[in-house]
Amino acid sequence: MPRTSQRTSVFSESVIRGMSRIATQHNAINLAQGFPDWDPPAELIQAAKDAMDTGRHQYAVTWGSPELRAALAAKLERFIGIPIDAGSELVVCCGATEAMIVAMMTVCDPGDKVGLFSPFYENYSADAILSGATPVLVPLHPPHYRFDPAELRTAFAGGLKAFVLCNPSNPCGRVFTRAELLQIAALAEEFDVWIITDEVYEHIVFPPHEHVYFAALPGMAKRTLSCSSLSKTFSITGWRIGHVHAPPEIIAQARKVHDFLTVGAAAPLQHAVVTALNFPKSYYTDLAAEYGRSREILLGYLDQIGLTYTRPEGAYFVMVDISPFGYASDVEFAHWMTREIGVAPVPGSSFFAPGENRYIRLNFAKKPATLHAAGERLLKLKR
Numbered sequence: 001m002p003r004t005s006q007r008t009s010v011f012s013e014s015v016i017r018g019m020s021r022i023a024t025q026h027n028a029i030n031l032a033q034g035f036p037d038w039d040p041p042a043e044l045i046q047a048a049k050d051a052m053d054t055g056r057h058q059y060a061v062t063w064g065s066p067e068l069r070a071a072l073a074a075k076l077e078r079f080i081g082i083p084i085d086a087g088s089e090l091v092v093c094c095g096a097t098e099a100m101i102v103a104m105m106t107v108c109d110p111g112d113k114v115g116l117f118s119p120f121y122e123n124y125s126a127d128a129i130l131s132g133a134t135p136v137l138v139p140l141h142p143p144h145y146r147f148d149p150a151e152l153r154t155a156f157a158g159g160l161k162a163f164v165l166c167n168p169s170n171p172c173g174r175v176f177t178r179a180e181l182l183q184i185a186a187l188a189e190e191f192d193v194w195i196i197t198d199e200v201y202e203h204i205v206f207p208p209h210e211h212v213y214f215a216a217l218p219g220m221a222k223r224t225l226s227c228s229s230l231s232k233t234f235s236i237t238g239w240r241i242g243h244v245h246a247p248p249e250i251i252a253q254a255r256k257v258h259d260f261l262t263v264g265a266a267a268p269l270q271h272a273v274v275t276a277l278n279f280p281k282s283y284y285t286d287l288a289a290e291y292g293r294s295r296e297i298l299l300g301y302l303d304q305i306g307l308t309y310t311r312p313e314g315a316y317f318v319m320v321d322i323s324p325f326g327y328a329s330d331v332e333f334a335h336w337m338t339r340e341i342g343v344a345p346v347p348g349s350s351f352f353a354p355g356e357n358r359y360i361r362l363n364f365a366k367k368p369a370t371l372h373a374a375g376e377r378l379l380k381l382k383r
């Protein structure tokens with residue numbers, strides 16, 4: 001038989017989804033994969049049912065139904081604060097997952113370099129490989145996950161085509177400050193680099209931290225491909241609705257990449273989410289407040305156990321230092337914890353450049369009852 005592709009043979013199974021499987025095997029509470037264990041708002045479920053009943057079963061316009069793009073543009077304008085043309089500046093994708101690969105394939109050629117902060121969400125290096133680009137990692141230094149401006153400059157000066165910015169950040173929970181973003185913006189301008197943002201946690205930010213949209217920074221709209229999705233904001237990770245926002249000439253190309261990759265996101269669900277995009281501002285503040293309470297529940301247990309962690313500023317993950325347990329490998333620790341404690345984490349090494357295995361990641365996108373049940377089990381870690 002001929003050989004399968006060299007390029008994709010380097011992929012390993014997603015560590016996160018692998019941990020979810022092990023969690024099921026051991027009947028453990030899954031704090032590995034980040035998805036909520038509650039239903040989306042009832043109006044949204046009703047809107048999906050209505051869409052099914054009103055004949056929305058065939059392909060929508062490949063780059064997103066006009067109603068969805070109009071609602072999306074209005075919502076993004078409200079939050080980002082810049083004018084957005086629904087006709088030419090948006091492409092609707094199958095989640096931010098597709099939005100990110102579309103963005104990367106739109107701006108990168110094989111051989112290009114793409115900068116990423118490490119730790120990073122595991123899809124980005126795969127996206128780079130699928131685009132033929134080489135990832136260049138810039139450390140965010142634990143425990144505060146700040147970048148060193150000199151290291152960032154070295155990466156940009158090394159000839160990046162694009163830089164991926166996950167903000168708020170999975171896995172480390174950073175919400176980058178305006179000052180930090182302005183440093184990235186200055187480098188992007190100086191070295192003429194595209195910025196691809198992943199802002200899926202844009203509405204899960206804990207005061208006093210505030211999300212600053214990169215595209216809203218002076219001069220940045222022209223070089224930013226802003227990717228996000230409705231997965232996290234409306235608790236619909238399975239609906240697969242995301243988007244890229246960028247200047248018209250970039251979106252014209254991105255729409256073709258998207259069309260050839262997937263044709264389009266599910267038509268009835270595109271119709272349904274218009275309802276959610278019209279929710280009042282209080283929906284978003286309530287969402288952040290709810291996640292803030294969940295954060296406190298989980299961190300409360302970590303405090304009782306005496307574990308060291310980095311307080312998340314946004315998103316719904318916490319990085320916990322497991323070095324006191326003396327395991328040589330975080331993977332071994334994560335498997336042991338799933339089996340013996342009954343709570344599944346993600347081994348931190350899956351997010352970092354090789355060599356860092358002091359951390360696990362836990363997520364708190366769970367109902368208070370689930371978090372308390374997990375917390376009670378975690379107390380067994382107390383020594």
Ligand SMILES: Cc1ncc(COP(=O)(O)O)c(C=O)c1O
Nearest residue numbers: 095096097121170200229231242
């Ligand atoms: C940083 C980040 N980006 C993208 C995604 C996937 O988003 P979507 O469901 O919109 O594809 C996730 C999901 O965990 C994520 O954490």
